[in-house]
Amino acid sequence: MTDLLTPTGPHTLGVDHRPGDVALVRAARRRPARRHRLVLAGLTLLLVAAFATRTLLGDFTITIPDFFRILGGAEIPGATYILMESKLPRAVLGVLVGLAFGVSGAIFQSSLHNPLASPDIIGVSVGASAAGVFGIVVLGLEGWALSAAAVVGALVTSLAVRLLAGPGAGHRLVLVGIGTAAVLLSVVQYLFTRADVWDAHLVLRWLTGSLNQTDWPTIRILLVLAALLVPLLGWLARSLRIAELGADAAAGLGVPGWRTEALLLLAVVLVAIAVAAAGPIAFVAFLAGPTARALNGGRMTLLGAGLVGAVIVVAADHLAAYLVPDVNYPVGVVTGAFGAPFLLWLLATGRTSRRS
């Protein structure tokens, strides 16, 4: 219903406007904004709930007062260790990478005008992962250098896919990306066969994405990077709603092409950092954008997409940890197992062609 009342500028009101028209337009402009606020508030609540479930419940229950006492520095035998060394870092990392995947997925999908062109489908995540694994197995990198390698890998991959697909993006970009992802995946698998020790945790983290091996130094690196990137993102993302209209319309409305390119570059960097921290968690970037858009009444919302991504990762990590007793699945298994059927459903109902 709100689609009929899309916001229009005052100059389109026409010559013989009646007094009610102004109120009508004002209402039509306010409604999406109110809905956006509602969506963000709801998603934030959901994220807090998921975060609380992840940190407080599970096989070891921590009460809310205890939670704050431990954060304040109190030593409770057992609980302190479990919260500070396992549950809390996993949940925090889940929120951070979920935000990064969600936001960058939404940027990809809306600036390339294709819901299938998310970084996890067109090979950007796998590119970061391949470079990271190469760094570990061949060069012996860790810490900052590893993140840098992942960023370089993602940048090279996305450039290669862009160049190989040729101008005009569209379905060619998606097909070339799927092929590139297949090659890079086999490169990752080859590198693992060369690794001295078959480390199941390492493999799973870099192939499917996992929060199992989280530590505070990783989170500190992520927070520093976030502090650097978020202001830049906020500045660049202002033009996204216009860039969504297409390159020509955006140029006509005074948004230069480099802004879209810079935003895409930033999205690539975000994905790469998230992959370096937690591996290519499948389908989060792909699912977050369309979900947030559907909640927001068909309008794109970057912040909403980020929150959806964070909720997905934290909730999926809780499921992964406690769904089957005694088995600690990596989070990517859960998102892949549930995300892929969703993609199939989208294909079967023809939703993917609507906005491409």
Add this chain to the structure above:
Amino acid sequence: MTQVAPAGTATWPSRTGSEEQQSVRDRRPARVLVLVLGLLVLAAAASVLVGSRGVAPAVVLQPDHPLHPIVQARGVRTLVGLAVGGALGLAGALLQGLTRNPLADPGILGVNAGAGLAMVVAIAVVGLSDLSGYVWFGFAGAAGAMVLVHLVASCGRDGATPVKIAIAGAAITAAATSWTSAMLLTDRRTMEVFRTWQVGTIGGRSLDVLLTCLPFLAAGVLLGLASARLLDALALGEDLARGLGRRIWRDRLVVGTAATLLAGTATALAGPVAFVGLAVPHAIRALAGPAHTHLLGLSMLGGAVLTLAADVVGRVVLPPSEVQVGIMTALVGVPVLVLLVRRGRTGGLG
């Protein structure tokens, strides 16, 4: 029948040209056959002789020579490569004809991942440990993935476009991979069996395993080669094929069964070897024309050539380790995919 077939392959740019090409094309398949057979002999010889330890050709004829065991091991490996490559090449040609889709390939359609998941279920849950037992699960998984991809892709407004098929295949692959790793994590023994299978290799398979698979491969090859005329008719489109007196669903079932037998067995034997089924039929089509009477047999031989060549190159390219054949074929196959995509006519969602 063969006269009308070339014009009917509407999904890729038709290579049929002017009148003077008509007479040249009639001799082309024979020349290509000679070429492919020559390459096959070369690749097989290289596969026996080349490796981390080179072997002189004379050793092959001397059973007492100290290096003869190497020749024997490489001989088995070459036979496995021939079987797997031939099966994948033929399966790719069958699938491309069946779906009238230039991107059809066991790897892209998620057949490999489906077979892998089913085999892990067989090893972990049912407790089978030898190939003759779990090869059936490989078939079931391959067939299931193929049917699911086509069902999903043909829903919706504009039917099974190449893009939708590719994405449905990627989604099936992602889901199957996730379920597979979920099962492997709970079971170390299965993980050890599966770890070597996962990369796609034709090395380290014994002759018994190959013999177990041979009946399935033979059935698939017979059924596949016999369906050349069905595919030529199907290439004209459903309506025309029906007008020519074909029973569409029966024909599709025959071709689909052949492709499943071939792709499922090859995957069970060697693991996921992608892009052979994609690249080879396109190369053959460019060389010999699109009539399935030539295309199917030539694709089978070409698949064997590509697989053996990829295996030989993989043995020597990064010493001291060995690059598995599945990885090498992916490196060869993706440029082909990019070329196909760039040449256009794979659209639908764009």
